Amino acid sequence: MSATEARPGTKVILIVDDDEDFVTTVRAVLEREGYTVVQADSGAEGLRLLRQHHPDLMVLDVMMESTTEGYGVTEAIKYTDEYNAFQQTPIIMVSSIQESPDERFPRAPEVDMIRPDRYMTKPLDLARFLEIVRKILRR
């Protein structure tokens, strides 16, 4: 996957989504703001790039290739030793599914395993998305 060489001081954002058009637009607005963007088109590739690039933020799609792969990625980060170092990496989960994991699976204890820092539905309100990205990266 293509990755712009990170300039010193710029924040790195990893987008994990198999919809190339979605990535193109999000990438365009993030790069315009000066962020470095790395992209992956599957959960497995996303986890690989996470270890490789240590991004400051992950934008993660839920449905990739007919399965809820995004949930699997959050679960892997939270619950496997391999990804211990990334437990604090903030995640914005994005999807065309209207409900967040908490709304989709109310009262299910398992929802803890897949809960992201933020949930946003597609299409993204790009201005609001940038605001949230800035806020998270200031922390």
Next chain:
Amino acid sequence: MDVSGEGETVVVIDDDYAMRLSCDQTLAKVGYTVAAFADGARGLEAVGELKPGLVVVDLKMPGLSGLEVITRLHEIDPAITIVVITGYATIGTAVDAMKAGAYDFLPKPFSPDELRLIVRRGFERRHLQLESRRHEVERELQRRRFVTFVTHQLKTPLAAVHQYLDVLRELGDDPEAAAKRRDWLGRCLARTDELRRIIDDWLTLAELQGGTFTRQRVRVDLKEVLARAATAYEGLAAQNNVTLALELPAPAYAIRGDPTCVSVLFDNLVTNAIKYNRAGGRVSIRAVEARGEIVAEVTDTGVGVAHAALPFLFDEFFRVRRPGRPRVEGTGLGLAICRRIVTEMGGVIEVESTEDVGSTFRVRLPAWAEGADAP
């Protein structure tokens, strides 16, 4: 009787001490946990706490009547199973009790075996009811998951277009931006096209499922259908650098079916075989007649399908994963439509596949029998 009531709780409500004792002993002997009470009020209180699966109620008691007890029991637990015991004089009331929702009644005097039998049957019915309720809940959950999924598939291309338009608004006028604009507008058109195709396919599937599709049962010659599909997709095959080969030695392969549906079926199979092929690959289309069936096969030399994915291949919106390869255009509904069409016509569709070698889709359809029931 070697029936175990292990783990099941029964509450007995009867004002007759001897009857309470005998029910308790009879049922406890085969493992039931039994609690017996002399009147309706105390019995109901206990039911709230003990949550028994079954209650044995005497109809004729001082204080709350058996009928009142039945009504109140159903208020506490609508799924509770109730057996009434009654003297001969109150058979008419027993019928009322059944109407009020009691499961069965046992006229006095009865033997221990009769009591155990009726209690066992009562529990069996209760378990069946609970099971079917669980199935209903599961079906409802599944239905909701499906609606979420379909909505997601429809919204995804729309979201992509929306975001392009949003970014295009802010794009400058320099040559680099102009090139981007052309590219992105092209992508918007492609995604709206995709959405239209998903909706069309979804409608086709809904019509097939809803039975509103006009279905003829006439003689259809697969030789013609397959030859027509091969000609129609010659261009697509050339684009993908794939050769098409027809192996149809017999003069005709007549089946009994709907001509439009049969065309849709093989159009889908042939285009899939082309799209999921490799450059320089081949698509073979064969048919044979065997034992009253026409067997048609479409074989490709393409990516194949992982063994684990085969059971889902004909499901709505299932797409074959091809890591590291360009995405194949498609709605994910083609094979679901194929399966529906084949089933409707009384046939079977099967797939054999080896990853990186290719797949064979085999359709078995009833052969046309001259003189058989005309449509």
